[in-house]
Amino acid sequence: MLTFIAKRMIQSVLVMIAVGLITFALLxxxxxxxxxxxxxxxxxxxxxxxxxxxxxxDPFVIQFANFAKNAVKGEFGLSYTLRxxxxxxxxxxxxxxxxxxxxxxxxxxxIGMPMGIYTAIHKDSWLTKLFLSxxxxxxxxxxxxxGILLILLFxxxxxxxxxxxxxxxxxxxxxxxxLLTWSGIKSLILPTITLAIFQLTLIMxxxxxxxxxxxxxxxxxxxxxxxxxxxxxxxxxxLKNTLIPVITITGLQLxxxxxxxxxxxxxxxxxxxxxxxxxxxGNADVPIMAAYLVLIAFIFVAINLLVxxxxxxxxxxxxxxxxx
Amino acid sequence: xxxxxxxxxxxxxxxxxxxxxxxxxxxxxxxxxxSAITGITLIALAVFAPLVAPQNPxxxxxxxxxxxxxxxxxxxxxxxxxxxxxxxxxxxxLSTIFYGLRISLFVGFTSVFLSLLIGVSLGLISGYIGGxxxxxxxxxxxxxxxxxxxxxxxxxxxxxxxxxxxxIHEDLALYVVIFAIAIxxxxxYARTVRxxxxxxxxxxxxxxxxVIGLGSGRIMIKHILPNVLGPxxxxxxxxxxxxxxxxxxxxxxxxxxxxxxxxLGTLIRIGNEYLFSGEWWITIxxxxxxxxxxxxxxLFGDWLRDALNPKLQ
Numbered sequence: 363m364l365t366f367i368a369k370r371m372i373q374s375v376l377v378m379i380a381v382g383l384i385t386f387a388l389l390x391x392x393x394x395x396x397x398x399x400x401x402x403x404x405x406x407x408x409x410x411x412x413x414x415x416x417x418x419x420d421p422f423v424i425q426f427a428n429f430a431k432n433a434v435k436g437e438f439g440l441s442y443t444l445r446x447x448x449x450x451x452x453x454x455x456x457x458x459x460x461x462x463x464x465x466x467x468x469x470x471x472x473i474g475m476p477m478g479i480y481t482a483i484h485k486d487s488w489l490t491k492l493f494l495s496x497x498x499x500x501x502x503x504x505x506x507x508x509g510i511l512l513i514l515l516f517x518x519x520x521x522x523x524x525x526x527x528x529x530x531x532x533x534x535x536x537x538x539x540x541l542l543t544w545s546g547i548k549s550l551i552l553p554t555i556t557l558a559i560f561q562l563t564l565i566m567x568x569x570x571x572x573x574x575x576x577x578x579x580x581x582x583x584x585x586x587x588x589x590x591x592x593x594x595x596x597x598x599x600x601l602k603n604t605l606i607p608v609i610t611i612t613g614l615q616l617x618x619x620x621x622x623x624x625x626x627x628x629x630x631x632x633x634x635x636x637x638x639x640x641x642x643x644g645n646a647d648v649p650i651m652a653a654y655l656v657l658i659a660f661i662f663v664a665i666n667l668l669v670x671x672x673x674x675x676x677x678x679x680x681x682x683x684x685x686x
Numbered sequence: 687x688x689x690x691x692x693x694x695x696x697x698x699x700x701x702x703x704x705x706x707x708x709x710x711x712x713x714x715x716x717x718x719x720x721s722a723i724t725g726i727t728l729i730a731l732a733v734f735a736p737l738v739a740p741q742n743p744x745x746x747x748x749x750x751x752x753x754x755x756x757x758x759x760x761x762x763x764x765x766x767x768x769x770x771x772x773x774x775x776x777x778x779x780l781s782t783i784f785y786g787l788r789i790s791l792f793v794g795f796t797s798v799f800l801s802l803l804i805g806v807s808l809g810l811i812s813g814y815i816g817g818x819x820x821x822x823x824x825x826x827x828x829x830x831x832x833x834x835x836x837x838x839x840x841x842x843x844x845x846x847x848x849x850x851x852x853x854i855h856e857d858l859a860l861y862v863v864i865f866a867i868a869i870x871x872x873x874x875y876a877r878t879v880r881x882x883x884x885x886x887x888x889x890x891x892x893x894x895x896x897v898i899g900l901g902s903g904r905i906m907i908k909h910i911l912p913n914v915l916g917p918x919x920x921x922x923x924x925x926x927x928x929x930x931x932x933x934x935x936x937x938x939x940x941x942x943x944x945x946x947x948x949x950l951g952t953l954i955r956i957g958n959e960y961l962f963s964g965e966w967w968i969t970i971x972x973x974x975x976x977x978x979x980x981x982x983x984x985l986f987g988d989w990l991r992d993a994l995n996p997k998l999q
Contacts, residue, residue, distance in 0.1 A: 377829050388845060498988070502981040504931045506938045507973050510958060514966055614832075621837040628939050643844040643941050651844065658837070666832045 363674055370670050374663045379430075381659040385652040386429045389439075438653040443645045448653045452635060457537045458528055459634035462626065463619045465554045470561035470619075471612055477562075478569025479604075482577065483596055493566065500563035505622055509556040509629035516552060524549045526631035557626045561615055568611055572604040606676050613669045617662045711993045718993075721985035728979050732787040739784040740769070743777040755960070758967055771967040773956065779971050782953055786972060787979070789949040793864055794930040800868035801929075802922055805875025810906045810914075812876065813883025824880070827873045835870040836932050842866035843941055856944055863942050867929050874921050882914035916994055923987035927980045934976055950976045 404412075420428075432438070438448040481490040517525035529545035531538045540546030576582065577600055585595045624636025631637065635654060642650035712718050731738060754776040757763055761771075770779040812823040830838065843866040850858060886892060887910065895905045936942030937951030938958075945952055950972045957968030 373825070373829075384845075388848070498984065499981065502927065502931075502984045503977060504935055504938075504980070506935055507954070507977065510954070510961065510969060510973065514961060514970070518962060518964070518966070617832075618834040618837075621834050624837075624840070625935060625939065639844075640939055640941070643847060646848045648848060651848065655841065662833055 366674065367671055370667055374667050377663050378656075378659065381656060382430055382433060383426070385433075385655045386426055388655075389429070389648055389652050390425070433656055436653075438656075439649045441642075441650050442647045444647075448649045451638060451650065452653055452657065454538075455633060455635045455638050457539065458632060459620060459623050459627070459636060461540060462550065462553055462557060462632060462634060463616070463623050465550060466557035466561065466623075467612070467616055467619050469554060469558040470565055470615075473558075474562040474565030475569050475608070478566040479573060479596075479601065481566065482570045482573035497563040497566055500559055503559070505556060505560055505625045506629050508559055509552070509626060512552050512556055513629070523552055525552065528633060553626050553630045553632055556629065557619060557623060560622065561619060564615065565608070565612060569604060569608055572607055573600060576600045576603050606673075610669050610673050610676075613665060613672070617665045620661060621658065708993050712989075715989055717985050718989040721982040721989070724978060724982040725986060728787060728975075728982070729791060731784055732791045735784040735788045739778075739781040741778045741781045743782045743785055755965055755968075757965075770971045771965075773968045774960065779967060782948065783950070783972055783975050786948055786950045786953050787975065789860075789943060789947055790930055790933060790951070790976070790979070793860070793867070793933045793943075793949065794926050797864045797867035797929045797933070798871070798922055798926050800864065801871040801925065802875055802918065804868065805872035806879050806911075806915075806918060808872065809876035809879025810883055810911065813880040814887055814902065814906050814910065820880075823876065827876055830870075831873050835867075835928065836935060838870040839863075839866040839932050840936060840939070840941065842869055843936055847941060856946070859942070859944055860947060863933055863936060866936075867932050870932070871925055871929065874925065875918060878917050878921060879914050882917065883910055886910050886913055920987060920991045920994060923983060923990055927983040927987065930976070930983070931980055950979075 436449045436452075440446065441448050441451060444451065477493050481493050484490055513525045516523045524545070527549060528540045529547075529549035530543040531540045531546055532542040540550055582595060582600060585599055586592075590599075621636075623632075623634060624639060626632065627634045627636040628640050635657070638650060639654040641647075642654070712722075736742065754772060754774050756772045758769065758771045758779075770783070772778055773782065808823050812820045843862055846858075846862045846866070850862075883906075891909060892905060895909055900909075933942060933949060934951030934954070937949050938955045940955060943949045943952050945956060948956070953972035954969050954976070957965070957970075957972065960968050
């Protein structure tokens with residue numbers, strides 16, 4: 363098991379180095395970093411001096427090492443358009459994205475799981491058919507269209523809920539939250555639902571598939587033969603074994619929720635990292651793009667690594683097979 | 687003689703079709719034929735857009751700003767010339783949808799084809815040659831699979847846009863989007879083909895080929911490939927729906943196709959600005975078209991997967 367973890371860690375580091383190389387190339391070769399920093403009337407000599415001072419004449423390897431060192435510290439330089447350190451911009455935006463993503467993940471989990479269990483136990487009820495067919499619609503609906511439809515319905519037609527921004531936020535020093543004001547909570551409703559729907563259908567289908575698989579196994583049949591009540595079989599015995607893959611995959615999905623938040627943020631003008639990134643693409647603001655790339659890659663790699671390790675820890679059956 | 691031969695072949699084909707399980711399942715599954723008919727209708731509308739569209743929305747001479755922002759024809763102030771209303775430029779929504787479908791489907795089909803080409807080739811090589819080549823390809827696939835396709839497409843697209851200057855990327859946008867979607871989707875094909883190849887390559891016909899000295903390329907393409915293509919079509923169908931959605935999302939985010947060649951996603955983006963002034967039809971009709979398109983392709987793909995999977999029969 364230790365070799366497995368070590369192997370996965372080396373792989374994670376390699377991925378981060380690859381992502382680092384891509385972003386470094388982007389920063390270094392797209393546009394001229396010097397002309398992005400100085401005015402038109404700067405002389406060539408001064409430019410050369412600045413180039414030397416910034417280490418742009420150093421060999422590639424040293425430049426990359428410096429970049430990596432700064433990236434680890436979270437420093438990606440100044441934004442071209444906003445003239446503010448990227449690290450500061452990102453840290454202002456992270457709470458908005460995380461609040462939205464985590465709430466959506468919880469919503470998807472707490473609605474999707476009971477739906478999945480229900481559809482697995484009551485295979486032929488009309489409610490199951492309704493859930494299953496609407497889940498197919500859920501998969502076919504692009505996230506941004508769900509957002510637009512919700513805005514049209516609850517924002518434009520009924521005028522019940524706000525459709526853009528975070529509302530009033532409370533600044534806790536290192537974290538700004540929308541959960542402590544009424545307008546902040548109301549602003550969260552539509553984006554959270556939008557982001558949760560796709561994940562919800564995914565979790566429901568997964569729970570259903572796993573549960574059906576477990577219900578076919580011998581120990582469930584034996585439990586029935588022993589005369590245990592169906593309730594105890596379903597919730598005490600079957601559910602437990604369903605949960606391991608469900609938890610791991612939901613964990614993995616947290617990464618893609620943060621990625622999909624980008625679309626939701628764009629629909630609702632939610633001031634998170636994703637919106638910042640989309641605007642950066644439009645303005646060719648490379649430092650922001652680079653920082654977002656590295657951050658998202660890091661989140662994904664970290665979650666994957668964690669889930670892989672958890673999987674082996676939680677499920678003893680895997681320990682012998684992945685040992686080598 | 688030639689004619690008779692063709693006729694025989696046609697009859698032969700019909701007889702084989704009648705005996706075919708998949709055709710039987712298709713005829714007796716309403717979901718399958720309804721989604722197929724819907725999908726084919728939408729494709730036909732897209733292909734023949736210049737013939738069936740009431741107006742040509744890109745012919746500037748025919749546009750009249752007096753026609754701008756008209757509601758659908760059944761509402762007050764509607765105009766019978768514009769069944770689904772007009773946008774801010776006076777273009778008929780119905781016509782822009784037909785042309786938008788054309789672009790969405792073009793991007794969808796070409797990117798899926800490209801993705802399939804990359805994925806199947808890498809899968810064949812990976813499975814047949816094995817060893818270090820296999821390890822490298824599959825590691826890359828593993829890593830890519832841990833990121834959602836839409837994020838990868840967005841990143842490739844975003845990086846390209848920053849690298850290329852503004853003037854070029856307007857012209858190249860279409861190809862950049864196709865390329866980005868293609869790259870984001872190859873893994874599924876490669877993994878499936880690889881595992882099929884691994885079971886095929888130890889079979890006798892492959893060994894026979896090796897013994898009589900056929901080259902690896904020939905064995906892979908002529909002999910193994912036809913036997914591993916079945917699942918590829920299923921993945922391809924489901925991927926088509928995903929590709930169309932990814933393209934629409936990129937265009938909606940403003941990093942896909944420009945308003946000069948609007949896809950359904952671009953139309954939704956344009957219309958989204960008018961949602962609050964009550965002109966819902968500019969967004970909702972292209973949106974509904976997109977949903978119907980992706981839903982019918984998904985339903986058809988779902989059926990195809992079940993029909994081709996012998997385990998479920």
